Amino acid sequence: MTDPILDVRGISKSFGALKASNDVSLDLRDGEIHALIGPNGAGKSTLIQQIAGGLRPDTGTIWFDGVNITAESTVARARRGLGRTFQISSLAMEFTVLQNVMLGALGRRGGAFRFFSPVMKDRTMLETAYAALAQVGLEDFASATTAELSHGQRRQLEVAVALTLSPRVFLMDEPMAGLGTEGSHRLMDFLGTLRHRAPILLVEHDMDAVFYLADRISVLVYGQIIATGTADEIRANREVRTAYLGEEEDA
Structure with missing residues (x-):
């Protein structure tokens, strides 16, 4: 197995008493789409901001292509090849x-x-x-x-x-937001081919898109990763089904 191009190791971020990221570790490898899912308020946007450079974690490290970029600015990370798209369009x-x-x-x-x-x-x-x-x-x-x-x-x-910027990695924050069924399907096909140009860390609420696209899925709940695995492994995980997918455990 090749070394990850993006490697997040044990990062934590608190805002007062709120622990938005709690010892989070995940990685991204060449050619894959790694989806990050979780309920609203789980800390997904805070985590993406730390990876992109908008926020500095309190503890932990972020490695990009073997280099510790934890202290680098957003611009410096972009120059290294960290490309980001936003939940709310930043276009003029x-x-x-x-x-x-x-x-x-x-x-x-x-x-x-x-x-x-x-x-x-x-x-x-x-x-x-x-x-x-x-x-x-x-x-x-x-x-x-x-x-x-x-x-x-x-x-x-x-x-x-x-x-x-010839990105080595894409960070995508809810690219399906606001799209209808036809638009979502077109974008899903596009992202499926884009992964071969640069791997994608995908934050997404559209579970059909997540299960269709993702090679691996990490589930974030209350600032913690509670599971990482394939789509089938995540579907079968009882803790995930209870905490996020809304299913109750069998009596």
Whole structure:
């Protein structure tokens, strides 16, 4: 078995008396989708923020490709290849699709937004942006205003923004949120192919998507991982069925 590219070891994070992360360990390996599920308030967003660099854990370490990145900034982690998409879209709706990809690449590289106009003429960055759009199937929408895109296309655009940094790992926070059945199925197919470009740590409430996509699933309840396994193992786990999937134990 290969070493994990992302390895979270025993991280904890408290806010006063609330322990949002309690000795959490999980990892992500090349070519896989590892889903993180749990009820609302379980600490999933707090955990993702710690992995992405928005929050510093109180204890524990985060390793990326063999390097301890626990103290690194969000930008530094992005430069290493940690790509993130958000539960709530961070796209600029009034900008074109191409401008969003260019703006995202500039911001994640630590560029100053006052230099945005000259960057739009940078041939190398334009080629990178168009290549990213082609990879997600949005090359024909480059000049469209982002507000014109469907919800699913905006999710794909967020992936294109992340692709400009040639990510080694994707962190995805509820990409299916707000999608109808058809949009969810299209995005599920897209993510199924994307895993071969970079593995995905997926936070998702859509259990159909989780069980369809995930190679492994970790269940977070009250800040603790209570189980990790395949879809079949998680379905059969009595503690998970009681704590999260809403089933009562047999009398």
